[in-house]
Amino acid sequence: MKSVWQDECSLSNGVSLDKNIDTDVLIIGAGIAGILTGYMLKSEGVNCTIIDAGRICEGNTGRTTAKITLQHELIYNKLIREYGENKARQYAEANKKAIDKYKEIIKKKNIQCEFKELPNYLYTVDNVEALVQEYEAELKLGIEAELLDNIELPVSVKKALKINNQAQFNPLMFLKEIAKELTIYENTRAVEIKNNIVTTDKYIIAAKAIVIATHYPIINFPGYYFMRMHQERSYVIALENAQNINGMYIGIDEEGYSFREYKNFLLLGGGSHRCGDNEVGGRYEELRKVAKRIYPEAKEVYNWSAQDCMPADDIPFIGQYSKETPNLYVATGFKKWGMTTAMVSAMIITDMIKGRKSEYAEIFSPKRFDISDSMANIMKDGVEAIKGLTSQFFHIPDAELKDIKAGHGGIIEYKGEKVGVYKDEHGKNHIVSTKCPHLGCEVKWNPDELSWDCPCHGSRFDYKGNWIESPAQRGLNGE
Incomplete structure (x- = not known):
């Protein structure tokens, strides 16, 4: 399923x-964080190279709602x-500067990417106290926020929080222009990083500095990022004949929804x-029911x-990968706000590689560790990882091959072994190992995506087991 951005623009x-190459800076990952970092480094005369295991912006950069x-x-x-x-x-000033940096680049290069400055809104249907507290916090930080009783959406809200001068765009149209100036190698997978040498699936790259911008870090030790975050999926439908809106919206409630427009489409997430x-x-069906109710x-x-x-x-974690790896940098943990924080990452990492002190680096430093309010989330992620590992070793499936219906998938016992199977519409069985090759957790079937997803750290595989x-x-299956 292509997004509207992917349908309109290809960067490959x-x-x-x-061949084997040398470069000053190697960036692993050709999504928005990697491309922006490469662009900013090259703008300062740094020789940099970007590699990606797949195609340029093929991952989550092409599947965002693209709010800045x-x-x-x-x-x-x-905070x-x-x-x-x-x-x-x-944190606030870094993200504000990121918005300004987008405007600066777009104006300087005259990039046509449907960039629009619009207000952003948080809204709630039942959590007024939390929204008021956020409003008061924003005022303390000098953010010009406004508390409202109503919004333009056909949704009954109790309060909304508005900030002006935010933005939206088509990310692939933007990135296509700045990527033209960069050296990017597709279908080039990093398989080992040792000191200043990166071994790919075919060749070797020597670099003075290395930036891991692969969405989720590909190195477990040091860094231990698999213990400090998890991954979440979310869904979007693009609607015609819905509503023209003059802003971007997101609900703060557990079942809150995201809204923005793009050309003649309304994006509901x-x-x-x-x-x-x-x-x-049933995640898409949930969105379709909401759309049918408010935009019949x-x-x-x-x-x-x-x-x-x-x-x-x-x-987010932005900066030195770990204290043991002084020439290795990371940009990850964007928490659904990758458009803005990818630019923050590019600014901070460029400063660090150039030997400058970044005024925003401290709050994003991967070296931080907090044990107050966030400890509950750390413990929850640990429990989920343990559940995934124990499921792989101790979960004995009740289902057999005959129990899987056409168009469905699940974990079964087959020939005395536990396997995952998807039975396609023609009745053909696609059998895979249930063990995630990352750290051994048991994968789960995702019927909305026809994929096998790891609940521990977010690795995903198609119904044939392909990465x-x-x-x-x-x-x-090891490929």
Whole structure:
């Protein structure tokens, strides 16, 4: 299922690495974080190279809702409470500068990417106190926020929080222009990083500095990012004949929805769940029911899904990968706000590689560790990982091959072994290992995507077991 961005714009250059090379900076991952970092480094005269295991922007960059905003749901009240006003202000100012940087690049290069400055809104149908606290926190940080009783959406709300001068765009149209100036190798998978040498599936790259911008980090040790965040999936449908709206909206309630327009489409998003926790399915149907209720004349034209890294304390990890790896950098944990924080990452990492002190680096530092409010999330992620591991070893399936209906998948016992099977509409069985090759958790069937998803760390595989996205580096059957 292509997103509207992917349908309108392709970035693939068809070039794969064909020899051993040297470069000043190697960036692993050709999504928005990697491309922006490469662009900013090259703008300062740094020789950099980008590689990707698949195609340029083939992953979550092409499946975003593409909002550029510093209003990241209920973030600022929590930041003030846990880290204090100074660090919370760093977070806000970094994201504001990111918006300004987009405007600067788009104007300088005259990029036609449907960029529009619009207000962003948080809204609630039942959690007024939390929204008021966020409003007060934003005012403390100098954010010009406004508390409202009504919004233009056909949704009954109790309160909404508005910030002006935010933005939306078509990310692939933007990235296509700035990627033209960069050296990018597609279908070039990094399989080992040792000191300043990256071994790919075919060749070797030597670099003075390495940036891991692979959405989810591909190295487990050091860094331990698999212990500090999990991944969530969310869903979008694009509607024709719905509503023209003058802003971007997201609900803060458990069943809140996201709204933005693009040309003649209204993008309706929601249905979030932890990766691997969707065995019943029905996420798209949930959005269709909402659309039918509030836009009965609308027609669905596109549907797609995305995946986001969710750090335990809600703050991205941007900077030095670990204290043991001084020349290795990371950008991850964007918590559904990748458009803005990818630019923040590019700014911070460029400063660090150039030997400058970044005024925003401290709040995003991967070296931080907090044990206050965020400890509950750390413990929850640990429990989920343990559940996934124990399921692989101790879960004995009751179902057999005959119990799987055409068009469905599940974990069964087959020839004395536990396997995953998807039976296609023609009755053909596609059998895979249930063990995620990342750290050994048991994968779960996702009927909305026809995929096998790992609940521990978010690796995903198609119904044949082929790798879709990291942190796993190979498919379920070893390919």
